[in-house]
Amino acid sequence: MKSLRLGAGMAFWGDSIRAAVDLVEHGDIDYLCCDHLAELTMSILSKQMARDPARGYTADVLPLMRQVLPTCQRKGIKIVTNAGGANPRGCAQAVAGVCRELALTGVKIAVVTGDNIRDRIDDLMTRGIDFTNLDTGEELATVRDKLTHACVYTGADGIVAALDQGADIVICGRVTDVALYIGPMRAEFGWASDDWHHLGIAAGIAHAAECGGQATGGLYSARWEKVPGMEELGYPILEVAEDGTAFITKTATSGGEVTVGTVSEQMVYEIHNPGNYLTADVTGDFTEIRLDEAGPDRIRISGLTGRAAPRTLKVNMGYQAGFIGEVQFTYTWPDAYKKSQRGLEFLRERLRRADFKCEAERVEYLGQNSMWGDLAGVADSEDVLEVVVRYATRCATAEEARKVFTESVPLYNNGPAGVAGIGTRPPLKELYAIWPSLIPREMIEQQVEMVVSG
Amino acid sequence: MSTHRVADLAHGRSGDKGDVCNVGVIAYDDAGFARLRAQLTPERVKEHFGNMVLGTVERYEMPHIRALNFVMNGALDGGGTLSLRSDHLGKVMYAWLLRMPLDPPDEIASC
Numbered sequence: 001m002k003s004l005r006l007g008a009g010m011a012f013w014g015d016s017i018r019a020a021v022d023l024v025e026h027g028d029i030d031y032l033c034c035d036h037l038a039e040l041t042m043s044i045l046s047k048q049m050a051r052d053p054a055r056g057y058t059a060d061v062l063p064l065m066r067q068v069l070p071t072c073q074r075k076g077i078k079i080v081t082n083a084g085g086a087n088p089r090g091c092a093q094a095v096a097g098v099c100r101e102l103a104l105t106g107v108k109i110a111v112v113t114g115d116n117i118r119d120r121i122d123d124l125m126t127r128g129i130d131f132t133n134l135d136t137g138e139e140l141a142t143v144r145d146k147l148t149h150a151c152v153y154t155g156a157d158g159i160v161a162a163l164d165q166g167a168d169i170v171i172c173g174r175v176t177d178v179a180l181y182i183g184p185m186r187a188e189f190g191w192a193s194d195d196w197h198h199l200g201i202a203a204g205i206a207h208a209a210e211c212g213g214q215a216t217g218g219l220y221s222a223r224w225e226k227v228p229g230m231e232e233l234g235y236p237i238l239e240v241a242e243d244g245t246a247f248i249t250k251t252a253t254s255g256g257e258v259t260v261g262t263v264s265e266q267m268v269y270e271i272h273n274p275g276n277y278l279t280a281d282v283t284g285d286f287t288e289i290r291l292d293e294a295g296p297d298r299i300r301i302s303g304l305t306g307r308a309a310p311r312t313l314k315v316n317m318g319y320q321a322g323f324i325g326e327v328q329f330t331y332t333w334p335d336a337y338k339k340s341q342r343g344l345e346f347l348r349e350r351l352r353r354a355d356f357k358c359e360a361e362r363v364e365y366l367g368q369n370s371m372w373g374d375l376a377g378v379a380d381s382e383d384v385l386e387v388v389v390r391y392a393t394r395c396a397t398a399e400e401a402r403k404v405f406t407e408s409v410p411l412y413n414n415g416p417a418g419v420a421g422i423g424t425r426p427p428l429k430e431l432y433a434i435w436p437s438l439i440p441r442e443m444i445e446q447q448v449e450m451v452v453s454g
Numbered sequence: 455m456s457t458h459r460v461a462d463l464a465h466g467r468s469g470d471k472g473d474v475c476n477v478g479v480i481a482y483d484d485a486g487f488a489r490l491r492a493q494l495t496p497e498r499v500k501e502h503f504g505n506m507v508l509g510t511v512e513r514y515e516m517p518h519i520r521a522l523n524f525v526m527n528g529a530l531d532g533g534g535t536l537s538l539r540s541d542h543l544g545k546v547m548y549a550w551l552l553r554m555p556l557d558p559p560d561e562i563a564s565c
Contacts, residue, residue: 264521272474432535
């Protein structure tokens, strides 16, 4: 029976490439699947592309390719990635450039597009798609002129077509994380696009692997102190047969561990109803999942299934939502807490006089309540050695947000004694918000183009 | 030995989707799973999170891996991208659930 080994190369933009290198060198894998996109990465990438049309993809894909491509070509390992982001064609050109650098000729690089609907919004609206906010029910008009990107979570169809055309590397825009794995399985096993049971298995095991080190001992909360070799954590390998029998494992050369516990934690990560896991390709049902030890660092995954894919696809739009202006300062013994309160009063009064306007304000005492807010107490005894204050605000404009640091500077020599740690002006954090909505799936069609490295 | 907190019976993980935070807890054994199932009602979990969670809490199960998954709405100060919290992605929310006190085990469970 035919079987495949899929390696989880990257789990987010900026992730270390070390695990991917280990997988292609020692993982005996057929595919390297690399996820580079989080919820709002597309907004950041669209902004980059607006400034420079050659950018707009996650540039970390280039050092990755430089490291793994020679071995992948020699061993016949194919790479599937969504690093294309807002500019899959530009990404493919850059990857072709890496092939030239490495003197690799004849590499077939497929570009999968169709997810980016930014230029189609007006047209789609005239065709009756209203893009009403899925969570709030608001009309798109409220943010229409502030949109920073608009894309659709697309499925595996384009990846399957690209692989059927002989692609060595498949570069996508916003396909779902799990599509990066479902695509190779469909292409290799010939699973139909409505083979819901097998696609449900594919989505479930893809979810187990898609966050890389989170399934192999990273962030493991049960017995974290015993996880070996976290500094060289291995990323998951999915071993799957065409009948859907599946295992998750890792290389012997890497650190970390694959146990029922580590995989269980990943299976509950960022899912809602496990019986209704919505993806562009299938509605997964993971309720009856079973995990069984099948050897060292080797877990059998069974009990997964699926139902028909949703009739709508999820639209992910981002819009500019202001800036965070924040500052941090520390007061010390004696009366550290009382001084911190006077310092805060000072800062707020200075901001008031500067005509400061913000949409939200938050005060945290780091080391005390910064994680669980009012659920945690703040030490106010006279004897406490230090109190660290983080004062954060959300502002409509960069100009307002900048005032927070500016007005905190006089605390250094105009406020109560015993203050330190204000530091230098931190970079302003620009905020994007998500506008989630739905679109009928027949409105979206993926396209595949092929670039061959010369 | 009596157990006092969820952490004595389970491990967990949490994450974000918009303004929704989900916390999954995984019991170490079947007896622990039965206790958590009985005690970790959505209402009690919501109460335990106080003003951190403004919306409803829903509970789902994956029984063969002894997992309970709590989907907490309005739990991330407006969503991971807007939140002013240091933990804007809800990465450590699981730890607060692991701290939740449990009722003492009944006669049968403790023998």
